[in-house]
């Protein structure tokens with residue numbers, strides 16, 4: 001594409017989709033179905049998301065919409081894979097350090 005055409009497209013605001021790439025991995029952003037993440041997420045999730053997989057999901061807010069578990073957005077294939085591994089490793093960690101190990105039993109035993 002020639003410079004004059006690019007200038008025209010830029011003036012019309014049409015160049016954003018031309019070279020959209022993941023800011024972390026450099027992969028092209030392609031519309032794909034991604035999970036919608038709900039709830040008050042800890043800072044570790046948001047920090048990891050910003051740093052490791054910013055283009056892997058969509059934030060859904062505090063109220064879960066059971067009919068909207070996924071959505072379509074411009075996503076990075078590497079982000080999606082990294083997020084999947086991050087979530088699964090965190091779930092294993094959480095189950096390893098089970099809630100009952102940290103909390104006293106309710107009956108006081």
Ligand SMILES: [Zn+2]
Pocket residue numbers: 022023024025026027053054055076077078079080
């Ligand atoms: Zn990415």
